[in-house]
Every structure is written in structure tokens, then in C-alpha cells.
Amino acid sequence: MKGKRVLSLENAVRGCVQDGDERSKEWIYKSCYGYVRAITMRYVKNEFDAEELTNESFIRAFNKIATFSSVESGERFERSFRAWLARIAVNISIDFLRAQKQLLALDDVGEGEIEQQQVEVSGNLHVEDIMKLLLQLPEIQRTIFNLYEVEGYSHEEVSVMLDIPESTSRTYLTRAKKKLRQLYLASINITAGF
Numbered sequence: 001m002k003g004k005r006v007l008s009l010e011n012a013v014r015g016c017v018q019d020g021d022e023r024s025k026e027w028i029y030k031s032c033y034g035y036v037r038a039i040t041m042r043y044v045k046n047e048f049d050a051e052e053l054t055n056e057s058f059i060r061a062f063n064k065i066a067t068f069s070s071v072e073s074g075e076r077f078e079r080s081f082r083a084w085l086a087r088i089a090v091n092i093s094i095d096f097l098r099a100q101k102q103l104l105a106l107d108d109v110g111e112g113e114i115e116q117q118q119v120e121v122s123g124n125l126h127v128e129d130i131m132k133l134l135l136q137l138p139e140i141q142r143t144i145f146n147l148y149e150v151e152g153y154s155h156e157e158v159s160v161m162l163d164i165p166e167s168t169s170r171t172y173l174t175r176a177k178k179k180l181r182q183l184y185l186a187s188i189n190i191t192a193g194f
Contacts, residue, residue: 042146043094053092
């Protein structure tokens with residue numbers, strides 16, 4: 001990364017892999033910080049914890065950056081790297097939650113116990129509003145909702161990651177959706193017969 005060449009995420013990653021270039025690491029940190037922080041904030045309520053998890057994600061990423069490989073270039077390379085970085089942030093967040101014993105005492109409830117209810121979503125709902133609603137979910141529900149709905153993991157993958165039965169993952173996802181519906185309806189002052 002010598003000279004006056006403008007860094008791109010691809011060049012910065014390659015600079016880190018080849019010679020651990022500090023300027024490249026700094027560039028990656030600054031350009032991906034908000035992205036990683038948003039991921040960790042989906043899992044923890046406390047901003048201090050999210051900050052710690054974000055920094056830990058970058059430390060782990062820089063330590064393992066040589067294991068990242070992509071034959072793509074340009075925008076596809078960036079998407080691939082961001083997905084790799086996101087997976088690290090998710091895993092660190094889950095490890096943190098496990099360490100905090102937030103995911104204990106899970107019960108295996110049948111999916112049939114929870115009824116589905118349709119809710120019309122207002123076009124005026126902003127990202128901040130959605131985040132506030134997610135933060136009101138119990139830890140396990142928020143974690144499973146994030147892993148399944150946001151990160152795109154299957155119930156089988158979630159069950160392995162959290163060491164829970166697949167049916168428990170499905171149940172808590174259903175509960176999370178129901179609770180989000182209730183919170184949403186309450187937030188727009190609509191009373192529904194729950």
C-alpha cells in the first residue's frame with residue numbers, strides 16, 4: 001500500500017493479508033466499523049458491550065484475515081469480505097451471550113401453542129423504531145430472530161450455534177415475531193385482542 005494509491009476495501013484486505021499493513025487495517029476498521037457495530041447492537045442492548053464486541057470482532061478478523069479468500073474482485077469482493085466479517089461479529093456476539101448465561105433455561109414448547117396474527121406494517125416505520133422494538137425482546141428471542149431473519153441462518157444452523165433443539169429455535173422465532181407484532185401494535189396505539 002505504498003505510495004499515494006487510494007485504498008479500496010479490496011486493496012486494504014490484500015495489503016493486510018500480504019504484509020499486515022497497519023494503514024490498511026486502519027482503513028478497514030474505519031470503513032467497516034458502522035457495519036460491524038450495527039450487527040453487534042442487534043444482539044446486545046448495552047452500547048458499551050456492543051463497542052467491546054465490535055472491537056473484538058476486528059481483532060479476530062485481523063488475526064484471521066489470512067484465512068479469508070475470494071477469487072472475486074470489485075463489489076463482489078467487498079460483499080464477500082463484509083459477509084465474512086459479519087459472521088465473525090455474529091459468532092462473537094453469540095459467544096458473549098453464552099458467557100453471560102443469557103441463553104440458559106430454554107424450554108422446548110411446541111409451535112402449535114402460538115397462534116399467528118397478521119399485522120399491517122406502516123410505511124412510516126424507521127430503522128431506529130425497528131431497533132427499539134427488537135431491543136425489547138427477551139435475549140434468546142432477539143438472538144434467534146437476528147440469526148434466522150436478519151443473518152439468514154437456517155433453524156438447523158441456529159440450533160447448532162446455540163446448542164438447542166431445532167424445534168426450540170422455531171418456537172422462539174415464533175414467539176419473537178408474536179412479541180414484535182404486539183410491541184408494534186402498542187407503539188402505534190392500536191389495541192388488538194391478544
